[in-house]
Amino acid sequence: MIRFDDVSKRYPGGHEALKQVSFEMARGDMVFLTGRSGAGKSTLLKLLMRSEPLSQGQILVGGRNINRLSANQIPFYRRRIGVVFQDHQLLYDRSVFDNVVLPLQIDGFERREAARRVRAALDKVGLLDKEKMNPIALSGGEQQRVGIARAVVNRPTILLADEPTGNLDPELAAEIMHLFEQFNQIGVSMLIASHDLSLITRLKHRILTLDQGRLINDEQHPSRHGDA
Numbered sequence: 474m475i476r477f478d479d480v481s482k483r484y485p486g487g488h489e490a491l492k493q494v495s496f497e498m499a500r501g502d503m504v505f506l507t508g509r510s511g512a513g514k515s516t517l518l519k520l521l522m523r524s525e526p527l528s529q530g531q532i533l534v535g536g537r538n539i540n541r542l543s544a545n546q547i548p549f550y551r552r553r554i555g556v557v558f559q560d561h562q563l564l565y566d567r568s569v570f571d572n573v574v575l576p577l578q579i580d581g582f583e584r585r586e587a588a589r590r591v592r593a594a595l596d597k598v599g600l601l602d603k604e605k606m607n608p609i610a611l612s613g614g615e616q617q618r619v620g621i622a623r624a625v626v627n628r629p630t631i632l633l634a635d636e637p638t639g640n641l642d643p644e645l646a647a648e649i650m651h652l653f654e655q656f657n658q659i660g661v662s663m664l665i666a667s668h669d670l671s672l673i674t675r676l677k678h679r680i681l682t683l684d685q686g687r688l689i690n691d692e693q694h695p696s697r698h699g700d701a
């Protein structure tokens with residue numbers, strides 16, 4: 474599903490944020506990406522979204538070299554990828570419903586089908602009763618759930634999250650991770666950047682660790698499949 478081959482990234486100015494990173498993720502995998510602040514986690518996700526160009530190596534997604542996508546293919550590529558941000562990036566001049574429907578409007582969905590999908594997504598994150606509210610009136614955990622509903626509403630095959638629990642207390646953080654596990658169980662491939670080691674080690678998924686741009690550890694959790 475996702476393959477990095479010897480990927481390096483040097484930002485203008487000379488800083489090498491990723492150094493010869495190689496790994497592979499299969500369809501339906503759930504993988505955490507960890508490492509200290511500045512280790513290169515966000516950079517890796519940005520390369521995958523094609524919001525930053527890579528300097529060396531290649532990234533294959535579904536067998537396609539994403540650096541060879543032409544400018545007009547990139548929006549189509551991005552639609553297959555849902556993204557959840559730490560600060561959720563919600564719009565506070567409109568309702569929860571209107572935030573979540575945005576990706577579908579961009580895709581040109583007919584109103585009724587869009588509304589049906591928005592409600593299905595809000596139902597999945599447990600916020601069906603809040604669709605008319607302004608997100609500013611919601612708690613931090615609820616706002617993050619709106620961000621997740623918006624990220625999944627057009628049914629991406631891949632969901633990326635960059636420190637999605639960074640602003641949440643431990644209990645809410647665990648709930649958000651549990652929600653990600655539910656999307657993973659319906660087949661969505663998940664790559665989640667988080668520096669919260671105590672939380673992610675408890676969840677028993679594969680963990681990739683970056684240190685100063687290098688992938689220094691790739692820890693599998695094969696026991697996961699035997700767990701109830």
Ligand code: ADP
Nearest residue numbers: 484488490508509510511512513514515516517
């Ligand atoms: P993390 O997400 O693990 O905190 P980042 O990927 O944000 O790490 O950053 C990795 C390194 O790249 C850091 O040293 C950071 O300062 C640098 N960096 C990130 N973005 C830029 C940028 N746009 N221009 C120059 N350097 C950057």
Ligand code: ADP
Nearest residue numbers: 590593594597625626627628629630659660661
């Ligand atoms: P419906 O088919 O009525 O849209 P589902 O129960 O299949 O309802 O899905 C509800 C919501 O869950 C979807 O709107 C979407 O947000 C999310 N979802 C379902 N399947 C997937 C999938 N394969 N990938 C990503 N998100 C999905």
